[in-house]
Amino acid sequence: MKILVCVKQVADSESVIEIGPSGEWIAEEGLVFRMNRFDEYAVEESLVIRDAFPGSTVTAISAGPKRAEITARRAIEMGADRGVRVPLETPGYVSPMAVAFLIAAHARGERYDLILCGAMAEDDMQAQVGPLLAEMLDIPSATSAIAATVSGDASAIRVEREIEGGARELIDLSLPALVAVQPGINRPRYPSLSNVLRAKIHQIPTEEPVAAAHAQTPERLVRLRLPERSGASEMLSGSPAEKAEKLLAILSTKSLLQGAS
Amino acid sequence: MKPIVIIAELESGTPHPASFEAVSFARALARLEPGPLRIIAFGADVRNAALEIAAKTGVDVSALENEHAAGYTAGLWKEALATSIAPLDPRFVVVPHTARGYDFAPGLAVRLGAGCVTAVEALQMDDGAIGLTRSAFGGKALMHIVPPEGCTVLTVLPGAFPPEEAAPAAPGAVTILRNNARDARSRALGRTASEVETASLNEAEVIVAAGRGIGKKENLALIRALAALFPRSAVAGSRAVCDAGWLEYARQVGVTGKTVSPRLYIACGISGTAQHVAGMKNAQTIIAINTDPGAPIFNIAHYGVAEDLTRFIPLFIEACGKVYKV
Ligand SMILES: Cc1cc2nc3c(=O)[nH]c(=O)nc-3n(C[C@H](O)[C@H](O)[C@H](O)COP(=O)(O)OP(=O)(O)OC[C@H]3O[C@@H](n4cnc5c(N)ncnc54)[C@H](O)[C@@H]3O)c2cc1C
Numbered sequence: 086m087k088i089l090v091c092v093k094q095v096a097d098s099e100s101v102i103e104i105g106p107s108g109e110w111i112a113e114e115g116l117v118f119r120m121n122r123f124d125e126y127a128v129e130e131s132l133v134i135r136d137a138f139p140g141s142t143v144t145a146i147s148a149g150p151k152r153a154e155i156t157a158r159r160a161i162e163m164g165a166d167r168g169v170r171v172p173l174e175t176p177g178y179v180s181p182m183a184v185a186f187l188i189a190a191h192a193r194g195e196r197y198d199l200i201l202c203g204a205m206a207e208d209d210m211q212a213q214v215g216p217l218l219a220e221m222l223d224i225p226s227a228t229s230a231i232a233a234t235v236s237g238d239a240s241a242i243r244v245e246r247e248i249e250g251g252a253r254e255l256i257d258l259s260l261p262a263l264v265a266v267q268p269g270i271n272r273p274r275y276p277s278l279s280n281v282l283r284a285k286i287h288q289i290p291t292e293e294p295v296a297a298a299h300a301q302t303p304e305r306l307v308r309l310r311l312p313e314r315s316g317a318s319e320m321l322s323g324s325p326a327e328k329a330e331k332l333l334a335i336l337s338t339k340s341l342l343q344g345a346s
Numbered sequence: 347m348k349p350i351v352i353i354a355e356l357e358s359g360t361p362h363p364a365s366f367e368a369v370s371f372a373r374a375l376a377r378l379e380p381g382p383l384r385i386i387a388f389g390a391d392v393r394n395a396a397l398e399i400a401a402k403t404g405v406d407v408s409a410l411e412n413e414h415a416a417g418y419t420a421g422l423w424k425e426a427l428a429t430s431i432a433p434l435d436p437r438f439v440v441v442p443h444t445a446r447g448y449d450f451a452p453g454l455a456v457r458l459g460a461g462c463v464t465a466v467e468a469l470q471m472d473d474g475a476i477g478l479t480r481s482a483f484g485g486k487a488l489m490h491i492v493p494p495e496g497c498t499v500l501t502v503l504p505g506a507f508p509p510e511e512a513a514p515a516a517p518g519a520v521t522i523l524r525n526n527a528r529d530a531r532s533r534a535l536g537r538t539a540s541e542v543e544t545a546s547l548n549e550a551e552v553i554v555a556a557g558r559g560i561g562k563k564e565n566l567a568l569i570r571a572l573a574a575l576f577p578r579s580a581v582a583g584s585r586a587v588c589d590a591g592w593l594e595y596a597r598q599v600g601v602t603g604k605t606v607s608p609r610l611y612i613a614c615g616i617s618g619t620a621q622h623v624a625g626m627k628n629a630q631t632i633i634a635i636n637t638d639p640g641a642p643i644f645n646i647a648h649y650g651v652a653e654d655l656t657r658f659i660p661l662f663i664e665a666c667g668k669v670y671k672v
């Protein structure tokens with residue numbers, strides 16, 4: 086099987102997020118960039134499927150600036166066979182429509198049997214690129230996959246979708262298909278030493294830039310802002326011990342600690 | 347004036363609550379950019395649901411009946427909806443941001459040659475244009491997005507636009523249409539319910555919840571010790587903690603886990619993304635302990651403690667011990 090896995094490079098979410106001078110994106114200087122956590126599960130799933138079907142290959146694709154190569158390489162460190170970068174130099178917000186268009190342009194020529202994506206990107210949180218890409222390539226798709234099994238003859242994939250309240254629905258998709266995976270579908274592996282060494286010397290080719298010939302102009306991000314605190318919220322101040330005392334006083338007044346003895 | 351089309355979601359033949367929230371959202375949109383509303387309901391057995399929706403909202407409903415739609419697949423929904431929406435030439439197509447909605451909405455947008463913006467939680471005017479507010483960066487920032495000209499498919503975050511209370515003057519008209527869409531490439535094979543064991547979380551008056559910020563499984567001992575201070579308490583966790591295998595999934599709170607409303611919810615090392623918050627925002631009192639003062643959980647917490655939980659929880663237990671001799 087020929088498998089494509091989409092990996093996005095995002096700013097580490099533990100970093101302090103500040104709005105950049107344009108007011109339209111975060112200030113990126115000094116931030117650490119890494120693979121979108123949701124995509125680690127997609128990479129792991131692609132490796133599990135590859136290993137079950139001898140002769141299969143996994144290609145990891147990342148659309149982004151030069152630094153996105155590191156994320157494609159990370160997928161190789163985990164075990165992917167090759168990495169590709171689609172140049173996307175526009176700083177700031179990029180419409181998922183444009184990203185899907187670029188990845189579709191690569192995928193069309195390659196005839197993948199299976200495309201895997203993460204549930205969503207930690208930065209824009211649109212959860213769109215997977216289902217957009219499937220429609221652009223005219224292949225069936227399912228999101229929120231918490232389990233996936235390729236049929237023995239590699240003609241279909243059975244997907245268990247996680248829906249509200251922990252319930253699940255089962256869907257068979259004929260291949261080629263696209264599946265967006267949910268964290269929990271597997272435990273992403275850590276890179277092995279041999280794969281780390283292999284990734285070091287691996288060239289990450291850059292796709293030829295394609296003109297983003299869109300039917301229409303995409304949506305525009307006009308402003309990024311920090312959320313307001315709700316009026317009802319109070320940050321406790323003081324030393325850690327003082328905060329502990331304050332919290333204790335609050336809980337006692339609300340008689341929430343009553344009966345503890 | 348182009349119409350605003352709302353896609354109702356049905357669950358075993360009855361309207362899903364998110365459908366009514368989508369109508370509220372569409373009305374808010376129409377106040378900013380006027381246009382007539384129309385609801386489309388799609389399913390195998392839609393008649394009763396369509397009548398109920400038309401009666402409760404006063405909006406006209408087109409009910410698309412298709413015997414193959416007993417089970418959901420994105421392919422079938424996209425096919426049926428695209429062919430019935432395209433002739434209406436709408437300005438907006440509003441879809442609930444549910445496990446179904448976010449599954450088919452982007453592809454539907456591609457078919458309609460429309461734009462797509464998901465998980466919209468607020469609306470306002472931005473430089474004379476409609477601005478859609480949605481969360482980004484795990485809820486640490488909010489985006490204001492201006493949709494493109496033409497048609498845009500929007501998914502609405504459940505809980506953001508409460509359904510209207512007032513009954514309409516008159517029910518909307520219901521048109522039942524047969525729909526012949528097929529999806530030859532995917533097949534729905536049915537549903538399985540979630541595992542049971544909800545009692546302990548539902549009955550608890552106090553829930554102490556662990557997030558990825560606990561750092562390692564061993565630190566659950568701290569969370570358990572904190573919970574032990576309260577009678578009728580239980581330990582829960584965020585998705586990240588369950589995915590890591592530190593807690594069983596039965597204890598996950600959020601959209602794909604349990605919805606809880608205890609008297610007190612203590613979120614420890616939880617960032618506070620919309621998917622988690624959806625499951626606990628109705629707790630009477632929310633306390634958050636998180637090292638990052640910018641963590642979105644502090645926006646909904648009643649009391650915030652910006653500290654390292656491994657340091658703070660022992661201090662708090664000690665303080666309790668002094669008073670209550672734990
Ligand atoms: C379709 C879908 C459904 C989902 N359903 C759910 C769901 O039902 N429930 C759910 O919870 N999530 C759900 N998620 C996942 C959700 O988006 C988040 O990824 C998840 O909730 C994050 O968990 P977290 O807050 O524990 O981890 P993180 O977001 O990684 O946050 C960890 C926090 O810990 C803090 N921290 C770090 N160290 C310390 C320390 N020493 N002391 C104190 N604080 C510290 C950090 O500042 C950070 O804020 C879903 C996602 C998708 C796409």
Ligand SMILES: Nc1ncnc2c1ncn2[C@@H]1O[C@H](COP(=O)(O)O)[C@@H](O)[C@H]1O
Pocket residue numbers: 091092093094121123124127146147148149181184201202203204205206207209210211212213214215
């Ligand atoms: N720039 C990108 N490069 C590669 N894959 C991407 C990119 N953006 C999004 N994806 C994939 O699409 C999924 C959903 O992203 P999004 O629609 O941005 O939330 C991610 O989990 C990735 O698998």
